[in-house]
Amino acid sequence: MTDPLSPPPKKDPQKRTRVPALPSGMRSRAALGLAVAAAEGRFMLQGCEACGALQYPPRDACSTCLSVDLKWRDVEPTGQLIAETTVRTSTSVYFRERTPWRVGSVKLDAGPSVMAHVHGDVAREAAVRLINRLDKSGQGVFFALPVDGSANMADDPQLRELTADPKFRRVLITDARNENSVALAKAFADAGATTIFVGEPEGWRPYPHRAALAAIANVAIVPLDVTDTQSVTELAGEIGGKTDILVNNARFIRPGGIMDRGDTVFARDEFETNVLGLMRLAQAFGPPMRNRGADGVNSAAAWVNILSVYAYANMPAYGVFSASNAAALSLSQCLRAEMAPGGVRVLNVYTGPTEDEWHQPLPPPKVAPSALARSVVAGLKDGLEDVYVGDVAKDLIERWRQGPKLLEREMIAEAGEAR
Amino acid sequence: MNAVDIKSADLLAQMAGAIASGSIEVVDLTHTLDQDFPVIILPPEFGQCARFRMEEISAYDHRGPAWKWHNISLCEHTGTHFDAPSHWISGRDIPNGNVDEIPVDRFVGPVCVIDCSAGARQNEDFELTPEIILDWEKSHGPIPADSWVLMRTDWSKRRGAHYLNMRDDGPHSPGPTPDAIRLLVEERGIRGFGTETVGTDAGQGMHYTPPYPAHFILHGAGRYGLQCLNNLDRLPPTGAVIVATPLKIKKGTGSPLRVIALVPGKDA
Ligand SMILES: [Zn+2]
Numbered sequence: 023m024t025d026p027l028s029p030p031p032k033k034d035p036q037k038r039t040r041v042p043a044l045p046s047g048m049r050s051r052a053a054l055g056l057a058v059a060a061a062e063g064r065f066m067l068q069g070c071e072a073c074g075a076l077q078y079p080p081r082d083a084c085s086t087c088l089s090v091d092l093k094w095r096d097v098e099p100t101g102q103l104i105a106e107t108t109v110r111t112s113t114s115v116y117f118r119e120r121t122p123w124r125v126g127s128v129k130l131d132a133g134p135s136v137m138a139h140v141h142g143d144v145a146r147e148a149a150v151r152l153i154n155r156l157d158k159s160g161q162g163v164f165f166a167l168p169v170d171g172s173a174n175m176a177d178d179p180q181l182r183e184l185t186a187d188p189k190f191r192r193v194l195i196t197d198a199r200n201e202n203s204v205a206l207a208k209a210f211a212d213a214g215a216t217t218i219f220v221g222e223p224e225g226w227r228p229y230p231h232r233a234a235l236a237a238i239a240n241v242a243i244v245p246l247d248v249t250d251t252q253s254v255t256e257l258a259g260e261i262g263g264k265t266d267i268l269v270n271n272a273r274f275i276r277p278g279g280i281m282d283r284g285d286t287v288f289a290r291d292e293f294e295t296n297v298l299g300l301m302r303l304a305q306a307f308g309p310p311m312r313n314r315g316a317d318g319v320n321s322a323a324a325w326v327n328i329l330s331v332y333a334y335a336n337m338p339a340y341g342v343f344s345a346s347n348a349a350a351l352s353l354s355q356c357l358r359a360e361m362a363p364g365g366v367r368v369l370n371v372y373t374g375p376t377e378d379e380w381h382q383p384l385p386p387p388k389v390a391p392s393a394l395a396r397s398v399v400a401g402l403k404d405g406l407e408d409v410y411v412g413d414v415a416k417d418l419i420e421r422w423r424q425g426p427k428l429l430e431r432e433m434i435a436e437a438g439e440a441r
Numbered sequence: 442m443n444a445v446d447i448k449s450a451d452l453l454a455q456m457a458g459a460i461a462s463g464s465i466e467v468v469d470l471t472h473t474l475d476q477d478f479p480v481i482i483l484p485p486e487f488g489q490c491a492r493f494r495m496e497e498i499s500a501y502d503h504r505g506p507a508w509k510w511h512n513i514s515l516c517e518h519t520g521t522h523f524d525a526p527s528h529w530i531s532g533r534d535i536p537n538g539n540v541d542e543i544p545v546d547r548f549v550g551p552v553c554v555i556d557c558s559a560g561a562r563q564n565e566d567f568e569l570t571p572e573i574i575l576d577w578e579k580s581h582g583p584i585p586a587d588s589w590v591l592m593r594t595d596w597s598k599r600r601g602a603h604y605l606n607m608r609d610d611g612p613h614s615p616g617p618t619p620d621a622i623r624l625l626v627e628e629r630g631i632r633g634f635g636t637e638t639v640g641t642d643a644g645q646g647m648h649y650t651p652p653y654p655a656h657f658i659l660h661g662a663g664r665y666g667l668q669c670l671n672n673l674d675r676l677p678p679t680g681a682v683i684v685a686t687p688l689k690i691k692k693g694t695g696s697p698l699r700v701i702a703l704v705p706g707k708d709a
Contacts, residue, residue, distance in 0.1 A: 224477075224479075224492075225477075225601055225602065226477065226479040226601050226602050226604060226605060227479070227482055227602065227605055227607050228602060228607055228608075245477075247476070249492070249494065250476045250492075250494060251494075251495070251496055251497070252476060252495065253476065276486075285488075287488050287489075288488070291489075379485075
């Protein structure tokens with residue numbers, strides 16, 4: 023079993039916060055395919071369309087037949103640890119600060135042998151289950167787990183480097199007024215977060231679930247309005263240095279596209295909250311989080327955006343809301359690049375229509391707040407970068423991958439049928 | 442120069458002197474424009490009043506080395522503000538009904554203050570009725586034509602959620618009955634009506650006939666409104682003059698503004 027993680031001691035104010043070091047990041051374009059799969063937590067290998075061979079490491083051509091027709095395939099993630107070593111010294115600053123570090127070679131049941139980081143509870147020559155995860159540099163790396171799990175498995179220090187587990191971390195949920203704030207706060211409390219700050223805009227008007235929110239263990243309701251720069255700056259001044267996970271659930275949504283709205287008033291609100299709100303938060307909380315990417319057990323670990331999957335393809339019935347989410351998606355990519363030096367993950371959780379007042383006339387399926395909250399926490403525990411919640415979002419991203427233009431035509435046709 | 446000119450010049454000089462010496466007190470009836478100051482809340486499917494917002498352009502830094510300034514954004518009806526006749530459907534065809542068209546002499550005038558603070562302390566839905574107005578006149582004389590009438594409730598001292606006082610059936614705050622507003626507008630011929638609450642109407646004003654009687658009747662008759670006023674407890678029942686000059690917004694239906702009162706001192 024793994025030694026259970028201890029709650030981190032209070033920070034020594036005389037100690038300098040470690041500058042985040044990163045594992046080496048330069049990989050080939052072919053190797054980035056691993057990162058693409060790891061972003062969603064998929065275990066994939068390159069497969070040759072010509073001869074059928076699976077290969078590792080990734081290359082530009084098939085090592086068996088030299089074909090360049092290679093496609094990434096989901097592969098059964100089981101195998102056996104055939105060789106292992108514990109690194110005790112390294113020229114890499116990142117590994118030097120984290121030794122001892124277990125690495126090994128795993129013979130996959132699917133064929134190839136692969137290099138993997140190895141969990142402390144995996145016995146020599148044992149059967150293992152592999153996962154593909156992003157490391158602090160954003161590279162896809164394999165990690166070998168005990169095949170049946172182990173006690174406190176998630177607390178393994180090597181595994182925790184690859185995840186953004188909320189356990190013993192301090193979370194900021196940005197919008198208490200959003201109907202999903204209660205489910206989110208509960209999910210983080212259950213996951214062992216030590217403090218759950220929940221930002222409350224406009225404390226001068228009541229909202230129904232405030233008492234339920236305040237009753238959750240470890241919740242602290244704090245003033246925050248993502249449309250108000252001063253409010254964001256003030257809160258970041260207070261808690262920016264102890265925000266380990268930020269979940270931006272602030273959202274402004276109204277139905278309607280361009281011509282059925284006679285003005286740009288709601289559009290402005292949508293962009294103020296959904297786009298500039300994200301930017302204000304990132305300007306205020308981004309720098310302290312990026313600086314604390316290697317700050318021990320409760321280092322800054324992740325930034326979560328909850329986005330509409332219609333960021334990928336406009337849903338005309340919610341056309342302007344979709345547009346604001348497309349802009350937010352683009353900003354999130356910029357944020358990923360800017361957070362990268364700190365090793366802080368940016369997790370985008372995409373959802374279709376949600377179970378709330380603004381989607382009330384829409385038929386099911388709709389994503390319930392509890393399902394969204396589960397996906398956010400699971401995505402953090404798995405260290406993911408992209409999560410699609412619910413059938414609508416999963417279906418839409420699949421169609422987008424098959425062809426963005428085809429999806430666009432389908433969205434237009436569906437809007438026509440709805441009329 | 443004729444005698445009247447000399448007299449008014451003397452008057453102004455005396456006034457300036459009295460303000461300088463403090464024998465005429467200048468009282469600020471305005472709340473600070475603050476991001477967190479409540480605005481009126483409508484059902485969410487309707488358009489909403491923009492909150493006051495402020496973005497720094499530069500602050501003696503690389504964005505502008507020697508100067509600091511902000512972009513601000515807000516609604517015409519955010520914070521302490523003026524309502525022009527064109528704000529309401531009943532006043533849509535009133536000539537000169539927009540803030541930029543109102544003759545500037547309308548922005549300076551005498552004010553009567555009806556103290557409803559004791560009643561509002563007891564009852565958050567306290568109503569200003571014709572009886573209360575007539576009773577006030579017994580003590581202070583008839584309300585002069587073309588004067589401002591302000592309803593003092595001390596509501597401006599409330600903070601946070603107590604200000605809108607919003608509940609499941611909407612906000613609860615004091616205001617005038619339709620008959621009270623009719624008396625003031627149709628019989629007394631007032632210039633405008635002002636309150637310390639977020640609107641000139643009671644929180645539950647939508648349930649009167651007509652709904653929102655202060656807005657409907659005042660603006661239908663070409664009169665003005667002032668709301669979110671502050672410090673009304675520092676005004677005498679009669680004898681003060683207020684200066685309320687909205688921004689000159691083209692076709693504007695209202696405007697945030699600084700409202701000040703000139704109040705006779707104790708020695709006057
Ligand atoms: Zn091949």
